[in-house]
Amino acid sequence: xxxxxxxxxxxxxxxxxxxxxxxxxxxxxxxxxxxxxxxxxxxxxxxxxxxxxxxxxxxxxxxxxxxxxxxxxxxxxxxxxxxxxxxxxxxxxxxxxxxxxxxxxxxxxxxxx
Amino acid sequence: xxxxxxxxxxxxxxxxxxxxxxxxxxxxxxxxxxxxxxxxxxxxxxxxxxxxxxxxxxxxxxxxxxxxxxxxxxxxxxxxxxxxxxxxxxxxxxxxxxxxxxxxxxxxxxx
Numbered sequence: 690x691x692x693x694x695x696x697x698x699x700x701x702x703x704x705x706x707x708x709x710x711x712x713x714x715x716x717x718x719x720x721x722x723x724x725x726x727x728x729x730x731x732x733x734x735x736x737x738x739x740x741x742x743x744x745x746x747x748x749x750x751x752x753x754x755x756x757x758x759x760x761x762x763x764x765x766x767x768x769x770x771x772x773x774x775x776x777x778x779x780x781x782x783x784x785x786x787x788x789x790x791x792x793x794x795x796x797x798x799x800x801x802x
Numbered sequence: 803x804x805x806x807x808x809x810x811x812x813x814x815x816x817x818x819x820x821x822x823x824x825x826x827x828x829x830x831x832x833x834x835x836x837x838x839x840x841x842x843x844x845x846x847x848x849x850x851x852x853x854x855x856x857x858x859x860x861x862x863x864x865x866x867x868x869x870x871x872x873x874x875x876x877x878x879x880x881x882x883x884x885x886x887x888x889x890x891x892x893x894x895x896x897x898x899x900x901x902x903x904x905x906x907x908x909x910x911x912x913x
Binding site: 693731733745777779781790791792793795796798 | 836838843844845846847848851891893899901903904905906
């Protein structure tokens with residue numbers, strides 16, 4: 690069974706631009722969560738989607754948004770990029786129950802110049 | 803406030819030696835605790851998951867312990883290998899599925 694895949698793996702943008710990241714969960718997993726990881730802050734929860742609906746949301750500004758499609762694939766969008774948005778963005782999928790193990794993708798390394 | 807604190811922040815050991823990483827939490831009501839290993843530039847990989855009733859769980863050379871009374875967990879690595887060099891992250895979940903991540907311990911194993 691294929692693991693969680695994320696595209697692109699690396700991305701360089703400039704301040705003010707917007708970016709869209711994609712995540713394909715493990716087949717059969719309907720819950721997709723997004724995280725931001727920076728050296729100073731560690732892993733921080735962005736949001737979780739289940740059945741095309743946002744189920745949980747972390748404490749990030751509205752510039753960060755996401756969506757989930759009927760095939761459980763998810764996208765994350767960041768608008769008006771700031772230097773501080775440079776980070777590794779990780780996607781994790783799991784079965785619907787929150788008690789189930791999350792499987793992480795390799796991440797997308799975003800650099801904002 | 804639900805928090806997860808890990809120590810030490812970083813650790814350097816020689817290949818073949820054992821080490822123990824610590825995780826203290828204040829997450830309540832507690833649901834489960836997970837330890838993840840994250841290699842540089844890659845996503846975290848689950849090592850162990852423990853619920854309230856479990857106080858130890860092993861995965862090869864990795865053994866996690868949980869003391870729900872003192873809200874402490876440890877991850878013991880036996881006979882370390884160079885490939886154990888990574889960040890180890892403790893994640894604690896509450897019953898409402900609120901997940902709290904520790905900042906991680908950066909382990910370096912030297913030959």
